[in-house]
Amino acid sequence: MANTKELSVEDKLRALYDLQLIDSRIDEIRNVRGELPLEVEDLEDEVEGLSKRLDKLKADLESIEDQIKEKNNAIDEHKAGIKKYTEQQKNVRNNREFNSLTKEVEYQELEIQLAQKHIKEMKASIEHKKETITQSEQKLEDKRTHLQHKKSELDAIMSETEKEEQFLLEKSAEYQAQIEERLLAAYNRIRTSVRNGLAIVSIERGASAGSFFTIPPQTQMEIASRKKIITDEHSGRILVDSALADEEREKMEQLFAKL
CATH class of the missing domain: 1.10.287.1490 (Helix Hairpins)
Known part of the structure; x- marks a missing residue:
């Protein structure tokens, strides 16, 4: 766990957001199977x-x-x-x-x-x-x-989907290993308590993605500074700025494209 302690808050947020993108992709695959x-x-x-x-x-x-x-x-x-x-x-x-x-x-x-x-x-x-x-x-x-x-x-x-799911499960495990236990536990707790499984979301047009509740400008600035982990007071989700989210989505899309 020594490496996880060396991560900056920004690195932790990126790792969490990447994990969310991977886990959401796994959710999509499993939803295709449905019942x-x-x-x-x-x-x-x-x-x-x-x-x-x-x-x-x-x-x-x-x-x-x-x-x-x-x-x-x-x-x-x-x-x-x-x-x-x-x-x-x-x-x-x-x-x-x-x-x-x-x-x-x-x-x-x-x-x-x-x-x-x-x-x-x-x-x-x-x-x-x-x-x-x-x-x-x-x-x-x-x-x-x-x-x-x-x-x-x-x-x-x-x-x-089996090959893709197996690859994604391995990637999910890799990213989980980079995240400290306390933060990972919070991520998993939020993920299981929300309907769409999104534990970490970006700010879109002044509100957390999928929410109509506006984030105060001061809080938005704090989120954009990437100096601490901030959660949405309404949904409990962890928040990241849209620029970070865009960068990580692009990175993950390149990973997914290899499948």
């Missing part, structure tokens, strides 16, 4: 959620089909039981044995009726599940297509 990265992330989450729901629906369908097989097997067993008890009735020795076997036959018939009722209900459930699965598959396909489109859109923008 695309978030949209892609949300769509990926949606696709994953729909895919899991579809898997569960298909697993439920298989489970119901297995239950129907079990019920059909049980019906076959009950029919075999009826046949067995009916045959046994031919060889009974008294009414008590006959009545006991008759009750067994009736029980088996009731079990068959109950199983058939359950099968009917499960078949209706299968039809509903199949319809839901078809709708879910269509919705998932639509979302995947939409996601692919958005990803392609984002990839195209990223391929155009």
Whole structure:
């Protein structure tokens, strides 16, 4: 940090203004992307959620089909039981044995009726599940297509801007390293508190850029002297004179032109 202490106030202002121009350029690049990265992330989450729901629906369908097989097997067993008890009735020795076997036959018939009722209900459930699965598959396909489109859109923008953004991020880090921590902390605090991310602005026609509040002539002279860091009492932004701003903008435009 020894080098930063040797900087004059003017050098600090120039470094800050250069940093602002670089960071604003990064902001522009990210604004071009807009909400695309978030949209892609949300769509990926949606696709994953729909895919899991579809898997569960298909697993439920298989489970119901297995239950129907079990019920059909049980019906076959009950029919075999009826046949067995009916045959046994031919060889009974008294009414008590006959009545006991008759009750067994009736029980088996009731079990068959109950199983058939359950099968009917499960078949209706299968039809509903199949319809839901078809709708879910269509919705998932639509979302995947939409996601692919958005990803392609984002990839195209990223391929155009990624190299420039990386270069600018490195330059931003270089300029930040030149600025003392206290001043850099103030810059970052102001940048995050204002809507357009401008923490340091120039005087334009007697007012701070982007503001309608006039700067008193005495303050304008102090700003132009570049002897101390002065902030706008209304917005809290750090102020520089327009001549310094013009010089630094021209310097940065030459840097950006190399990209």
